[in-house]
Amino acid sequence: MNDPLIIDGITLQSRFFLGSAGYPSPQQLEAAIAAAAPAVLTVGLKRTLQAAGDNGFIAQVLASAQAAGARLLPNTAGCRSAREAVALAQMARELYGTAWIKLEVVGDEHTLQPDPFELLNAATTLVREGFTVFPYCTEDLILGRRLLDAGCAVLMPWGAPIGSGQGLANKPGLRVLRERLPEAVLIVDAGLGAPSHAAEAMEMGYDAVLLNSAVAQAADPVRMAGAFRDAVRAGRNGRLAGLMAPQDFAVPSTPVSGHAYLLG
Template structure:
């Protein structure tokens, strides 16, 4: 963010915004474009298996996202095994989109929780192939460290199940990840439902937040995108400023010494 002169850098790439946004669930590409603009984000994720990236004669989301303005992050959403995740990650790179990949290996339809074993395997393979791997993970601190050991360039623990809007359900696990996993950014991915959720993630010390449904599913997505932008900035400011300690009893704002 320019306001703090506090840039997020991953694999040598600098990002001005700490809000990353998805592109699914909008009513059309025009609304998607306007919401991205309102968010102030410069990292936009696109599902390789759900978005047409090869047939340039058909309507194409990539026509609405200027690669000179935004870093495009291919993701492997909808992949339920290692083989599919590897295939779509490679397709994104072959299409010339990016060496970055938001890696998802989903465990089941109901929770959309990650398949941790498959995620670790796919992370290791793609990292060896030169991908900049950003895995969507559970909020387990041990798994987070294993992903870094496997070559992940960042770790993206869920705040709550994908699309649930439940916010940060386990801030204590997120704090443990922040304290124990060193050397890579920690980016909350999934579960953010409104601006206060985004602010909480940033106040904990997370490096960024990735949001899709919380914006696209809002009654007014463009307005919510702007709200999320300001929430992430405020949350980062608050983290850097350092909050006061919580106390059981009151503490007067003005000292009593010297009163008439």
């Protein structure tokens, strides 16, 4: 079924976004990318600069993404202020040759929750400078509206704190965000731990999911990457098919009157 996701005029054939950090080996990363077939591959510029002074890691990520047909999405992970995030985004555009940026500005060291004020300031500046901004945010509706008003291409609310594997910790809040912003592209980002979490987010009406740790830290990252790929597809198909409305009582699935059935 042809069901593309369009962001900033770019057609993406998959709704699975994958991170590139924390894999046991470069070979595992490459194989996981191939198994996931993601539309987008994220890479943290700070980690990249720390990992390879000779840019070997950068070259590997670029090659793996290209082989999988994925677009590269640099991110500003590790930034604590709008000024720092803007400077890092500018470096990422020069290094990777893309104006797409995943904007992270963390405000709390324990939860790694985004700082809404610094995030909005950075997003406003980056949009003005011609970036296509993918802001990592919470499910806060008002912040989401402000980010969209500032010109962000999408919203990326967390499912749960980064790397926690808790899944969708605030389902009512995520449902409200989806219902109140029906035209926005919404991507659940962070906190997913199992393929079922991804399927549930897609069934809820989210347009895509982004995750890293759930694959990178799995016992078998390659198999897990494939499992998440399939879960995202299944959840999306379930949403498009139309989920049955839950009932507070049992409803027989087979008629018990008016017809005779032969069993055996």
